[in-house]
Amino acid sequence: MAYREKDAIVPASELPTLGHVDVLNEGEYVDEKVGSLSSRDSLDDATDRDEVVLVKGEPVITTGRDVSRFLLDTRDDGDPALTFRSAVLGTVFAGLGAALCQIYLFKPIQVGVSTVFLLLLIYSVGTAWAAILPRATWVEGTRFARLAPILHFINPGDFHLKEHVVASLVASTAAGGSSAVMNFAVQRLYYDTNVHATTAVLATFSTACFGYGLVGLLRPLTVYPSEMVYWANLPTVSIFQAMHFDSTANHKRIKLFWTAFSGMFLYEVIPSYIFPLLNGINIICLTTQRAPAKAVDVITNLFGGTDGNEGLGMFALSFDWQYITSLPLSFPLVQQANSWVGIIICYVALMGIYYSNLWNSLAFPMLSTSLFSSNGSLYDQLAVFGNTFQLNQTALNEIGLPALTGSNAWSSLTQNLAIGGLIAHCVLFWSPYVVASFKQARTGTQPDPHWKAMQRYNEAPWYWYACLLVLAFVAGLIVVLRGETTLPWWAYILALALGAVVTPFSTLLYARMGNGIATNQLMKMVAGAVNPGRPVANLYFSMWSHDVVATSINLAGDLKMGQYLKIPPRVMFLTQVWGTILGAIINYGMLPIFSIILASSYIDSASGQSVQTLNSAAVTWSLAKELYGPGGPYFIIPMALLIGIAPTLLQWLIAKRWQKIGPIKVHDIMLPIIYSYSANMSVGTNSTVVSTIIVGIVSQVWLRRYHPGWYKKYNYILGGALDGGAQVMIFILSFAVFGASGAARPFPAWAGNPATGNVDYCNGNGALD
Template sequence: MDKENAVVETVATGDGGSDKSPQAIEPDSGGVEAHDDVEYVKGHPVINNGADVSKFIVSDRDDGDPALTFRSVVLGSVFTALSSVITILYVFKPYQVQVSPVFLQLLVFVFGKAWATFTPRPDRFKSPWIQKILRFLNFGQHFGIKEHVVAALIASSGNNGLSGVEVHAVERLFYDFHVSATTAVLSTFSIALCGFVLAGILRPLIVYPGEMVYWSTLPQVVLYQNLHFDPAANKRRLTKFAWALLIAAVWELFPAYMVTWFGGLSIFCLASLDAPEHTRKVFSTIFGGASSNEGLGLLNFSLDWQYIQSTFLSLPFKQQVNSWIGYVIFYIMMSALYYGNAWNAKTFPFMSSSLFLSNGDKFTPDSVTNPSGTIDYGKLSAIGLPHLTSSTVWGYLTQNLAIGALITHVLIFYRKDMILAWKQARSRTQPDPHYQGMLKYKEAPMWWYLALFVLAFFAGLIVTIKGETTLPVWGYIVSLILGAFIAPFSCILYGLYGTGVGTNQLSKMVAGALHPGRPLAGLYFASWSHQVILLSVNLANWLKVGQYTKVPHRIMFATQVYGTLLGAGLNYAVMITIVNSQREILLDPIGNSVWSGATVQNLNSQAITWSLAKEVYGIHGRYLIVPLGLVIGLALPFAHWGVIKLVPRVRKWPLNTAIITSYAGAQTYYGSTSWINSTIAVGIFSQAWLRRRMPGIYNKYNYLIGAALDGGSQLIIFILSFAVLGASGTERPFPTWWGNPSGNPDHCL
């Protein structure tokens, strides 16, 4: 197997206990050379795999500073409240706002430094009691990296339980189910924590190995270390970080507000301005992409960093190559399906996630339900089964292809490496320096994870036995089994490639097949099943951040659980308040300028739709190809393996059919597509050119500047959301002009 695709890299990792910055470890000679399996260009190492990241990008320094302090818990709790309350609040707003991890990271740092700087030092006081109290409160004391990580971890965990709270919102609004406080607490607790056990059990495979990098979080890790390790020595880098953040913040004002045309530059759209309407419609379908569901965005280019993000500066070259192949398939298949009139595609819009009647009118899910919220098959027979757009069918199909391919790809290509990783973890011989640096800290014992799972499992069991979820006990158990089966494969892919495969639609499809005509049962089934997968990936990702920054294992576990429960509780309390006080407006399909039930209405519509899975996707269904995608996907890696046997040099190509098929259809859910070519350009610049040609600059600045660009753009988006984009209830649009047209920003039809 190709070295870049290996789960475990046995390259010599040098001095695991060194406190030197990784950038200081480099040879003196210039030119291109290889030494100790590391490639050098002009004296700087080229980052090719996880072992290189561990040695040259992330420092193995550990100052032994405290992690769990009064200050870290308070800051984490405050910003958990901020992020979770804002998130649930804007579930019920016409404009959506999210608090990003990088934004939280910077907020925590600013307040942590202020806490250390503007509070009195204990040594200023003579009384030992006052000194003790001030030390406990961390007054006047250094704000360290581990405190920073713990506080940001707590804050970022606050929305882990959001899915369960949204289910309760749908219950209250559309079914008038007011579940008991016991049911609400137990179900929220169960859904929020049910997936943690898998990350704990699978730590030797998905966290410990050096190749499990979790690439998309590297900008955060590098930023943590640059902010806290030798800030004087890193002054030049931090200065560049500050300038990049400022420039990104100022620039974001233009594409996000004043010159929205920058969000989708299309030569073809501009060339078609005076063309006949039919021609403009075709051009908009193929080349338009700046607006939601406008078109494919072929050769469209975005200058809006909020859509590009540092992810594409961070994801490894092997991942991005596969995504580029997927994009090509996306362009070809979407055009072929629509213009080939597959599934009567031309009767419906080119791209839309809505449901339609056979004549092209919109299908209203509520028109086929009875007062109890279950399907009224008499009404359904009169109206007819819903139709999907070709883009939706293709999106669902590629998701299932990707899930199937994910399972067999991991088993075929990573089986031996997983066995080796497990053996190395048991013998404590895993060579990664960051793993070795964590051996001095006590592990969170396995029984902690198992005990948490037992509590979460029985909490969910009580809820289903009481019957308030309409989900039978056997359905609840199947949902957990489904999530537990897929989660390990998702974690391995995410760790190796920094990207995952969408699994939510599979959970909904299985729920609909098992519980036909019962949308609420499907919602609960999908929430439990998908949360097992999502939480496994989230916890594994944070455990890796903790390994890189040397936060003790037990603290990582405890704070993740604390943040999740705190956020879930706050989410639920805010949800109850809003639903009770704004019920009529939230049930209105239009809402008003302050409140909107569009998000929960969409959840309910999806639940009703998927409760028809047998009729729509079954053996006699119109879209049988969608579930068959799982079987086809399972076969794709076998075909890949067969080609390698016939043509051995193909082994050197970092192909992954799960990622290819995922990216061949995932864009159907994003709405706008103008960002695709921009991310390709960013990936080529970062991973294909800068990393290979100028590794010195890449190693020092690639991830740091990526974090700065994210922080700057997200800061301005957050401010604009409240100031002018309608998040505060009043929208103040920028005057319409050529650079900010009233129609599609790219000037397509």
């Protein structure tokens, strides 16, 4: 046994068969079973024997290669994937997923519809289907034997892994492909326009399928390699494998899953309905109730954060898992560490901007995405743009230019910084990886064990994806020429081209680190330049550029899940196309529910902030020359796109000379992530920040480094269980008491659910007026 203690260190070179072992922390040791671990990865290419840290005989999951070799099983039982049962279940639950997606779209923190929630429901129904409906074996040797093929078609037997995955991905694709619907909501809410069904369905289909076509062509880069992990999917993959792979270890994981799921399901009703103060307990807010009014205003701005756009939520503790989510259990430590740096900057920057009165910030709320007149009143955009959705210069001269809050301007600035930094980081740091990935795909030498296991199946040809690109292009062109978009055809083509250029960069970051970069500002900046004075055209330009990027990332993550779970590539193609079509139809059908949700004061006073943000950006960028041009008040915002490149270039030059500075690896500094998180609290509910950091430290520092065996077996499935329990309860409460099905039924007021003011008792800035 080789180990490190205070007085004895065995050189790594003396350890058997591993190419390299990191120096271990005090008290950690490498078990003598290391040789069996080396043989377990069964990789022939010596380059794949990269750094592996072992603690108590278990590998510490750090890189994407660790995930592929040690965390996820390469097992493939060869069970059927696309069946009548999986198609029906996927179609039925696509509607449910889309409904829940729209509910969350209008909540103050944007939470995606968890695949865990959908897969649990599908598993329950699929298992019941297999047990209750007649099987072919029931009629063998009887006079009804001729019915056996029909019965087998309807009920092929036990509900297996691949059927379960296909049904879940159809449902989740339909639920996740709805971002374009926000454009239609903006037109309905701000411009009193009802978008026709043909426009909505074809536009949504065009956006999603164009993104999917791009994903298919980029698979060698963004899906096949081990480092393309899509970390947020790991809880889902772990649950799938635990549910369907029968072993002693999986029995323990399943027991943990159902225990955690049930506990969170029962608990979630407390913070979300009965005791909402639990979403943001802040000692400073509670102990300053009698402070002077001006002091309370400052305290609310810095420490309040339980209500939408209330404050920055510093030191608040949230106990509401629906907002914490499993992401801090999933994201790698390097991503979270960079995000923590950005969050610290955010506290300083937003308070500094507001109280220094930069951009006339003191005239407006500290946090808001609304547009304001210079006197602090809400901006009358209808008077400026009218029913034609085009600029009325005379009205603009009378009313004046709109103004952004300081936090909104800072958010736009940092988004552009992040885009510039992202492009620079990919080109300077990751270009060798890009070249190597395409070479491996061309020569069939990709070393990822899951990719190798998939070689038994026929690949979906590249021209399938190319045809999908053409269909998506034609569908979008019909919308532009016939729909209510005000977007010229040439601007539509430019939007698609811009989205296609940005997609590889954003997908690379998301796949490797777990989060992408908001590209909306870049797209709206270009839209404003080519379509001045047309806010609705700006919306659609962004849809066919930014939303293509967002959709591509989601669909690429699903393709990676298919690789992890051994879904045949051609089945995956059909699954995602069908899910996309369903999403286009169902999400348009959900539009009437928007008015119910927005009308419910209980859901959130800040409901619809995503739609509000989208509209604000469209309006301001349609006035790009006046607001963002040289001499305009926000000229620094478009310039940030170029400014963001310079620090990454400097970082790259430093990395060529010094790979480490103290304990920090220079290439682990992710400036795009830091920029992005430095405006993370510029909108919405911010009381969850500290809790997510604590969860991340417990999971990614303590468990991952010091209890890697427990981490490997239970970390991701625990996160999925907690997500599933919370979202199932939220879905029930949304229709039972939150007003999604009609009138809301608020819980009676008490100390944990105050009737007036902010929930966390930070009652400055007119909260009690």
